[in-house]
Amino acid sequence: MKPAYSEKRLQLLDTAERLFSEKGFDGTSVRDIAEEAGINTAMISYYFGSKEKLMEAIFEERSLNVREKVDLLLKDDSLDPLQKMYRLLDEYVEKIMQRKKFHRILLCEQVINQNPIIIEMLAKIKSRNLSSINDVIRLGQKKGLFKKQVDVPMMMNTLIGTISHMLVNLDFYKAYHHLETLTDEEFEKTLKKKLSAHIKIIFKAILSHES
Amino acid sequence: MKPAYSEKRLQLLDTAERLFSEKGFDGTSVRDIAEEAGINTAMISYYFGSKEKLMEAIFEERSLNVREKVDLLLKDDSLDPLQKMYRLLDEYVEKIMQRKKFHRILLCEQVINQNPIIIEMLAKIKSRNLSSINDVIRLGQKKGLFKKQVDVPMMMNTLIGTISHMLVNLDFYKAYHHLETLTDEEFEKTLKKKLSAHIKIIFKAILSHES
DNA sequence: ATCAATTAAACAAACGTTTAATTAACTTTG
C-alpha cells in the first residue's frame, strides 16, 4: 500500500473509474478491474488497501471544488454579478462534462453509498461550494441586481440536476436532435454550448427581478 | 412462478424496492430481501423467476406514464398552454415524490443497468412521454404564446433532473432551511410547493418570449 | 388424492482479501 504515484496505481484507478461508471461499485469485481488493467488482482489491495479504499481514492482525485474559481470571480471587477454566475455555471458544465465517468459514479453513489468516509467527503465539499456561491449571490443582492429571496440550494439543485441528468440521457439527446453524424468532440462542444445557454436563461429568471 | 397478485408477491416487491433504493441492485442479495420480508428465499425464484425479473417487475409496476394526463390536459379548454405545462410539471413533481424509492432506483439504474428489457422499457416510456409533451408545446406555439425554438428534451431534462437531484439531497436541503422540526408530511408538502414554484419560473422563462 | 405453496438444504460460481514465494530494482560492501 506504499507508493502514492506509480503508473500501475494510476492505471488501476482509471480502469476502476471506467468500470464503476459502467457497472456500478457492487457490479464490478476486483478481478474485472485487474484483468482489464492487465495487472494482478492482489495489486489492488497492495496499492489501495481494499476495494472500498480504491473508491475513496477515486473520490479524492476527482471531486469538484469551486472555491478557487469563486475567489477569482469575486475579485474580478470587470464582471457584474450575473456574469460571475454565468462564469460559475460554465465552470460546472465544463468540469462535469470533463469528468463524465466520475460524475456518473457520483450520481449512483449519492443514492446507494453507505461508506461514512465518502458521505463525509461529499457533505464537506457540498457545504463549502454552497457557501462560496452564496458569496456571489449576496454581492448581487447588495448591488440590487438579484432578488432578495433566492433559494440557492434549489438553484444549485437545478444546475447540477440538469447537467447530471444529461449525462444519463446523452444518447437519447443526440438521437433526438440527429447529431449522430458529429464527431465526439463536435457533439461535446455543441452540447456544452446548449447546456450553457439553457442554464443561463434559467439562472437569469431565478436571480433577476422581472415580471 | 405462477400467481400474479398474492400478498407474499407484493410483500417481496415492496421490500425489494426499498432495499434496491437503499443499497442498489447489486448491493442487495436475495437473502436480504427474503429475510426482511419474512419469506423463504426460494419464493423469489418461485414468484418472479429470478432476481433480474424481480427488478423488471418493479419497473413495470412503478414507471411513470403521462400520456393519459396529457390527453386530459389537451382537451381542457379552460387552461391556456402555459397553465397546461404547469399542471404537467406538477404531475411530475407529485408522482416522483410519491414514488421516491423507485425513482432513486431509476436514477442509479439509468447509469448502471445492462438489462436489455429494462433499457427497452425506459426508451419506450421516454419517447412516448416526450411525444405527448410535444403536443402541448406545439399548441402553445400555434397560439403564439411559446417561443418557436424550444429544446423540449432539454427542458424535460431540467424538470426531471431538478426533481431527481432533490431526491438525493433531501436531507441536505432540509437541514439548510432548518426544516427538521416539521413532520415528514409537512416537509413533503412544503418541498413540493417549493419545487413546483421553482420549476414554474424556469418553464416560463424557457417557453415564453421576453427579453 | 391432487396440486399449489412453502421449506431447508445443497449447488457451483464468484466474491474480496491474504498468503507465501518469486522476481526486479537498488544499496552496500569488499
Added chain:
DNA sequence: CAAAGTTAATTAAACGTTTGTTTAATTGAT
C-alpha cells in the same frame, strides 16, 4: 566494478464467505 544483501514489486494460489438458483421433501387446502 562486481558480488552480496536488502527492500520493493509482483505473482499464482488458496482462504473463507457470500452469491443466485435449484432441488427434493413437506405442508396445507381442496
